[in-house]
Amino acid sequence: MYLQRTRKHNRLVRRFSGLFFDNPVLSLGLALPLAISATNSLQGAFCVMIGMWATTLPVMLFSSLPPVRRFLPLWARFPVYVLLAVAILIPVELRLSPIYPVVLNSLGVYFPIIAVNTIMLYRCEHVGVRCGVLHTLIDGVLHLLGFSVVMALLACVRELFGYGSVWGIPVTGITFKLSGLLIPFSGCILLAFLAAGSRYIGRLWRVRNYRADLRDGQTPAEGEDEDLDDDLLI
Amino acid sequence: MEAIGLFFLYALVAIFLENAVFTRMLGVGRMVFLGTPKRILAHGAALTVITFFGSMLSFAANYLLYDYNVAVSLRALIYLCCLTVVYLILYLLCDRLPGKIFTPMKKLLPLSTFNCASLGALVLTTAQQHSFFSTVGFGLGTGVGYTLALLLIYTGRRRLELVTLPRAFKGMPIHLLYIGLVSLAIYGLIGHQLPT
Numbered sequence: 001m002y003l004q005r006t007r008k009h010n011r012l013v014r015r016f017s018g019l020f021f022d023n024p025v026l027s028l029g030l031a032l033p034l035a036i037s038a039t040n041s042l043q044g045a046f047c048v049m050i051g052m053w054a055t056t057l058p059v060m061l062f063s064s065l066p067p068v069r070r071f072l073p074l075w076a077r078f079p080v081y082v083l084l085a086v087a088i089l090i091p092v093e094l095r096l097s098p099i100y101p102v103v104l105n106s107l108g109v110y111f112p113i114i115a116v117n118t119i120m121l122y123r124c125e126h127v128g129v130r131c132g133v134l135h136t137l138i139d140g141v142l143h144l145l146g147f148s149v150v151m152a153l154l155a156c157v158r159e160l161f162g163y164g165s166v167w168g169i170p171v172t173g174i175t176f177k178l179s180g181l182l183i184p185f186s187g188c189i190l191l192a193f194l195a196a197g198s199r200y201i202g203r204l205w206r207v208r209n210y211r212a213d214l215r216d217g218q219t220p221a222e223g224e225d226e227d228l229d230d231d232l233l234i
Numbered sequence: 235m236e237a238i239g240l241f242f243l244y245a246l247v248a249i250f251l252e253n254a255v256f257t258r259m260l261g262v263g264r265m266v267f268l269g270t271p272k273r274i275l276a277h278g279a280a281l282t283v284i285t286f287f288g289s290m291l292s293f294a295a296n297y298l299l300y301d302y303n304v305a306v307s308l309r310a311l312i313y314l315c316c317l318t319v320v321y322l323i324l325y326l327l328c329d330r331l332p333g334k335i336f337t338p339m340k341k342l343l344p345l346s347t348f349n350c351a352s353l354g355a356l357v358l359t360t361a362q363q364h365s366f367f368s369t370v371g372f373g374l375g376t377g378v379g380y381t382l383a384l385l386l387i388y389t390g391r392r393r394l395e396l397v398t399l400p401r402a403f404k405g406m407p408i409h410l411l412y413i414g415l416v417s418l419a420i421y422g423l424i425g426h427q428l429p430t
């Protein structure tokens with residue numbers, strides 16, 4: 001088949017959209033306040049991840065229910081999503097506060113704003129109201145996994161070189177501490193480099209597959225029209 | 235007179251010293267990277283009105299809850315209810331009032347109301363237990379500061395589009411880098427020092 005590797009790559013991108021390709025933080029620019037400011041420590045990032053999983057998935061599933069899609073107008077959907085999210089967040093905070101009291105205190109305003117996170121609002125309106133429950137669930141899981149990976153990576157780097165510890169456990173061998181990494185601006189700068197890196201790797205992979213296909217000298221078969229072929233589109 | 239002074243003082247604090255975008259990275263989202271000046275001004279105006287009236291309602295709610303040790307998330311629920319009330323009133327007004335200005339505002343209202351900057355402003359002001367005028371001033375200042383920050387970022391975006399950049403940095407990465415560096419500059423300008 002014409003451009004076989006490229007088609008396979010595009011199918012992989014569509015299937016795992018949100019995890020690495022079209023990552024909600026690195027590619028779509030969603031939930032940036034949480035990724036930038038709540039990644040001072042791995043424990044803080046973990047609390048935020050729990051809050052995100054607990055609120056975003058149920059609200060996305062709620063948005064994909066047929067009665068919601070059919071009867072709730074756009075102007076009413078946003079307040080419903082947000083109020084539902086914060087109602088779920090209350091027991092999550094009550095459950096986490098005896099286990100991580102200092103961490104939740106240090107998160108401050110960044111824990112309650114999980115209720116208005118843009119991953120939830122954006123995916124509810126782009127996927128939830130247009131697709132079925134299963135598709136919305138898979139989309140939500142992939143996007144939240146992508147978000148969690150970015151949060152964990154950023155938090156590890158910032159805590160390791162900012163405090164010299166990971167999960168509060170001091171790491172031997174780190175002789176210097178960059179206290180500037182704990183301020184929000186450094187989260188922004190680190191995220192910028194991470195976004196550029198993921199874009200570079202994604203493009204490298206795509207171009208490598210395409211060049212390998214061209215080197216194999218593949219041509220369209222008789223009757224095959226590449227313009228109408230879904231596998232060549234992402 | 236003192237109340238008016240406090241109002242303007244906290245408004246200035248919210249605009250420059252405690253800017254929602256550059257100090258706390260609240261509201262950094264798609265509008266920052268995609269907005270045109272017209273959309274930014276409309277979004278900022280809506281957010282300013284919402285935080286102004288929302289801070290009044292949240293102050294009243296906080297005053298009623300003063301004697302109870304209420305969890306942060308439960309306070310967030312109450313503040314979101316205050317924001318919802320303001321949103322519904324504004325939506326009804328935009329629906330009823332004729333004109334080219336109010337009809338497009340209906341599309342911007344949901345995003346302007348339910349975002350990190352507006353909820354964050356309410357949580358921050360009421361957590362610090364200020365007086366009514368300082369709370370309302372901080373709410374107004376947050377909206378104005380957010381709008382000014384977005385316009386500043388737009389100016390930077392326009393200049394960055396004219397520069398030759400590596401392909402990987404075009405778009406969101408370079409804009410994030412720009413926001414981070416401006417935030418660092420403001421951090422130093424305010425007089426903060428890096429923790430030792």
